[in-house]
Amino acid sequence: MMEVSLIEAATWLLQQQDIGILCHQSPDGDTLGSGSALCRALRSLGKRAQVLCSDPIGKRFAFLFEGLEEQQFEPKAIVAVDVADEQLLGSLQPVYGGKIQLCIDHHPSNTHYAERWFVNPQASAACEVMYSLIPLLGVKIDIAIASDLYTGIATDTGCFQYINVTPRTFRIAAELLELGVPAPKINHAMFATKSRERLQLEREALNTVEYFRNGEIAVITLTRKMVKESGAADEDTDGIASIPRCIEGVHVGVTIKEKADDLVKVSLRAPQPYNASEICAKFGGGGHPGAAGCAIHCGVKEAKKQLVAAISQYLEEI
Amino acid sequence: MMEVSLIEAATWLLQQQDIGILCHQSPDGDTLGSGSALCRALRSLGKRAQVLCSDPIGKRFAFLFEGLEEQQFEPKAIVAVDVADEQLLGSLQPVYGGKIQLCIDHHPSNTHYAERWFVNPQASAACEVMYSLIPLLGVKIDIAIASDLYTGIATDTGCFQYINVTPRTFRIAAELLELGVPAPKINHAMFATKSRERLQLEREALNTVEYFRNGEIAVITLTRKMVKESGAADEDTDGIASIPRCIEGVHVGVTIKEKADDLVKVSLRAPQPYNASEICAKFGGGGHPGAAGCAIHCGVKEAKKQLVAAISQYLEEI
Numbered sequence: 291m292m293e294v295s296l297i298e299a300a301t302w303l304l305q306q307q308d309i310g311i312l313c314h315q316s317p318d319g320d321t322l323g324s325g326s327a328l329c330r331a332l333r334s335l336g337k338r339a340q341v342l343c344s345d346p347i348g349k350r351f352a353f354l355f356e357g358l359e360e361q362q363f364e365p366k367a368i369v370a371v372d373v374a375d376e377q378l379l380g381s382l383q384p385v386y387g388g389k390i391q392l393c394i395d396h397h398p399s400n401t402h403y404a405e406r407w408f409v410n411p412q413a414s415a416a417c418e419v420m421y422s423l424i425p426l427l428g429v430k431i432d433i434a435i436a437s438d439l440y441t442g443i444a445t446d447t448g449c450f451q452y453i454n455v456t457p458r459t460f461r462i463a464a465e466l467l468e469l470g471v472p473a474p475k476i477n478h479a480m481f482a483t484k485s486r487e488r489l490q491l492e493r494e495a496l497n498t499v500e501y502f503r504n505g506e507i508a509v510i511t512l513t514r515k516m517v518k519e520s521g522a523a524d525e526d527t528d529g530i531a532s533i534p535r536c537i538e539g540v541h542v543g544v545t546i547k548e549k550a551d552d553l554v555k556v557s558l559r560a561p562q563p564y565n566a567s568e569i570c571a572k573f574g575g576g577g578h579p580g581a582a583g584c585a586i587h588c589g590v591k592e593a594k595k596q597l598v599a600a601i602s603q604y605l606e607e608i
Numbered sequence: 609m610m611e612v613s614l615i616e617a618a619t620w621l622l623q624q625q626d627i628g629i630l631c632h633q634s635p636d637g638d639t640l641g642s643g644s645a646l647c648r649a650l651r652s653l654g655k656r657a658q659v660l661c662s663d664p665i666g667k668r669f670a671f672l673f674e675g676l677e678e679q680q681f682e683p684k685a686i687v688a689v690d691v692a693d694e695q696l697l698g699s700l701q702p703v704y705g706g707k708i709q710l711c712i713d714h715h716p717s718n719t720h721y722a723e724r725w726f727v728n729p730q731a732s733a734a735c736e737v738m739y740s741l742i743p744l745l746g747v748k749i750d751i752a753i754a755s756d757l758y759t760g761i762a763t764d765t766g767c768f769q770y771i772n773v774t775p776r777t778f779r780i781a782a783e784l785l786e787l788g789v790p791a792p793k794i795n796h797a798m799f800a801t802k803s804r805e806r807l808q809l810e811r812e813a814l815n816t817v818e819y820f821r822n823g824e825i826a827v828i829t830l831t832r833k834m835v836k837e838s839g840a841a842d843e844d845t846d847g848i849a850s851i852p853r854c855i856e857g858v859h860v861g862v863t864i865k866e867k868a869d870d871l872v873k874v875s876l877r878a879p880q881p882y883n884a885s886e887i888c889a890k891f892g893g894g895g896h897p898g899a900a901g902c903a904i905h906c907g908v909k910e911a912k913k914q915l916v917a918a919i920s921q922y923l924e925e926i
Contacts, residue, residue: 450768450781451799453792460782463768464775474771478879481769482854486823489855493814496807505804536800537807561796 294406296419299392300426302406303332303369310365312390313343314373315380316524319351319445319480321372324394324416326354327438328371331429338363344380348525350479354438367391372416372442374576375401394419399567399576414454417442421462436469441476449481452580453562488529491520495530495545499537502598506605508534509544509598511590517547528557531581535559542566542601546593549585554593558582569604573597612724614737617710618744620724621650621687628683630708631661632691633698637669637798639690641760642712642734644672646689648756649747656681662698666843668797672756685709690734690760692894693719712737717885717894732772735760739780754787759794767799770898771880806847809838813848813863817855820916824923826852827862827916829908835865846875849899853877860884860919864911867903872911876900887922891915 294302303309309332313321325341332339338361347355368390373379374397376387393404396419398411413419417439424431431439443463447455450463467473484492491512498511512527520526527547535543543559556573558566559581566582573596575584586593612620621627629647631639643659650657656679665673686708691697692715694705711722714737716729731737735757742749749757761781765773768781785791802810809830816829830845838844845865853861861877874891876884877899884900891914893902904911 449766451792451795455785455791457782457785460778460785464778464782467773467775467778473773474769474880477769482850482879483856484854485856489814489817489851493811496811496814499807532800533807536802538801538803561800562792 291402291404292406293402294392294408296408296423297426299394299406299408300423302392303367303427304335306367307337308363308366309337309339310368310386311339311341312368312370312373312379312382312386313341314378315344315382317343317345317347317351318372319354320415320417320442322347322351322354323438323440323442323445324371324420326358327417327420327424327435327442328369328394329358330432330435330438331424331427333358334429335427340365342382344382348523350483350525351441353476353479354441357434369394370404371420372396374399376403394423397578412456414452414456414459415443415446417446418459418462421466431466431469433470436466436471437476440466440471440473441480444473444477445480449477454578454580484529485522485526487520487522488526491517491522491526492530492533494520495533499534500594503602503605505537505539506541507544507598507601508537508540508542509546509594510534511594512545512547513590514548531557532559535561541605542569544594544597544601546590546597548590552587552589554586554588554590556584556586556593556597558584564605564608569601572600609720609722610724611720612710612726614726614741615744617712617724617726618741620710621685621745622653624685625655626681626684627655627657628686628704629657629659630686630688630691630697630700630704631659632696633662633700635661635663635665635669636690637672637763638733638735638760640665640669640672641756641758641763642689642738644676645735645738645742645753645756645760646687646712647676648750648753649742649745651676652747653745658683660700662700666841668843669759671794671797672759675752687712688722689738690714692717694721712741715896730774732770732774732777733761733764735764736777736780739784749784749787751788754784754789755794758784758789758791759798762791762795763798767795772896772898802847803840803844805838805840806844809835809840809844810848810851812838813851817852818912821920821923823855823857824859825862825916825919826855826858826860827864827912828852829912830863830865831908832866849875850877853879859923860887862912862915862919864908864915866908870905870907872904872906872908874902874904874911874915876902882923882926887919890918 390404393407396413531545545557560566565579570582570584573584708722711725714731849863863875878884883897888900888902891902
């Protein structure tokens with residue numbers, strides 16, 4: 291296990307053949323965008339490369355893999371992108387756990403599980419790291435790679451809205467735009483498109499908003515019944531998590547998703563200076579200061595009680 | 609009436625004293641941001657300057673005027689910023705109509721009503737023009753001016769989401785960030801904060817969604833009763849307009865706001881390649897391709913009928 295420079299990472303990659311690129315489970319635009327960009331770069335060097343993920347790639351992100359036909363081979367080199375911990379590999383964890391040779395990431399919480407790792411916590415997205423790595427492979431960023439990278443940066447920053455945006459993020463975006471990225475089209479698909487089912491679920495969700503601590507905590511609850519009746523897909527539920535955080539006066543926004551009788555998944559969102567990741571850590575979860583998550587083995591009511599208590603204590607102490 | 613270069617505009621401004629800066633009615637972040645930035649720049653040169661607007665400045669934009677105490681004087685020079693037409697001055701139109709000596713704008717639809725005008729339709733926001741103009745006055749952009757400009761650019765681009773964003777927009781944003789603009793704080797206030805009343809109105813609005821032409825047209829209707837019962841302010845209703853456009857498969861999103869028994873205000877939103885401005889022009893309105901508006905003198909039902917007919921015809925012909 292050793293930290294490497296970006297040049298060392300590139301040099302190592304250039305020596306490999308048949309590369310498997312692992313994305314994290316419940317894949318987002320950044321893990322898939324860095325995966326597809328790296329895959330395109332390696333293939334352009336005549337290598338076999340394949341993006342691997344435990345979950346199917348939703349319709350929303352299918353465009354990232356346009357022109358990248360599937361290649362069948364036994365991976366000899368294993369790279370993880372935007373994966374903070376092996377646990378996040380989902381069903382790929384038993385297969386590749388302990389065998390990851392290179393990790394490229396931007397999560398400060400990265401657990402340095404890989405043989406060699408390059409983690410830049412100043413980067414808004416793993417795709418921002420990839421923007422620097424790909425030219426070191428001797429590959430010119432073309433419009434397809436640029437679109438992959440733009441997608442990762444845009445989605446991980448909430449379209450340049452979050453605190454992780456730096457001057458460098460904006461300058462990279464300027465250069466990607468000049469390479470011909472169809473940014474308005476990507477933005478529309480990423481940020482401005484909701485299915486009718488998602489809209490229906492949103493209406494249901496809005497009916498469940500509860501306030502605690504004089505409106506400093508807002509909680510939305512999504513039961514399995516609500517999700518089922520709306521016809522919404524699992525990815526539709528993701529965007530719901532940003533709703534409670536957006537209510538005026540709210541310091542911590544909570545979305546509780548019922549997964550089973552005794553299991554809930556929790557999404558926490560917090561504006562500065564509050565730290566959602568710190569709160570989720572109390573429940574064995576993690577993430578970023580602005581957005582974090584955890585799972586709790588109990589029913590919805592009990593989870594709400596525990597979360598409100600923990601967040602109240604956190605707000606008391608801050 | 610003559611077009612001037614930015615240097616000519618700056619030279620003229622440097623010769624003026626006691627400058628009134630006019631913003632458009634229902635002021636947004638761009639007209640107010642360019643107004644306050646120019647006002648700060650002129651005052652730093654020892655001139656008296658005052659931003660003038662027909663409507664009160666809402667709580668949301670109050671921060672743009674921090675440190676800009678009101679100055680009482682009879683304006684000798686009149687400048688309009690981000691004002692496409694004199695009609696948009698609201699109650700200031702009878703006072704200043706025909707007397708505007710300089711107009712700084714970015715609307716392609718600008719009607720060239722001012723004695724001298726500089727209009728850059730390639731600029732995402734009037735604030736992008738102001739970013740070039742202020743240094744020509746010999747004024748260094750400080751953090752207050754930078755925050756004003758950032759606010760105008762961010763709000764007019766939907767936080768860097770719309771088609772009007774260019775590489776230059778991103779590069780300016782990078783430089784404003786380096787000047788110390790508290791972008792996450794501004795973004796949170798502009799894009800991620802909804803009052804409880806707004807949330808309530810949103811829920812009501814979602815109940816009114818109607819689809820036409822196989823879901824290519826989506827219409828939301830806000831009656832006076834709904835707005836009143838939600839307790840939402842007029843500015844709360846603005847954001848609602850983006851909801852119908854965001855539904856998957858929708859080409860034109862329509863929001864009809866009932867203003868009186870025989871008056872509605874209409875907001876149209878359209879993703880590329882559809883042009884909301886062209887459709888609104890049929891009703892005597894206008895705006896940008898992505899977002900436009902008009903007023904129709906009739907009731908909600910009749911307005912819906914006319915709009916759906918006009919949009920259907922437009923979609924037929926495109």
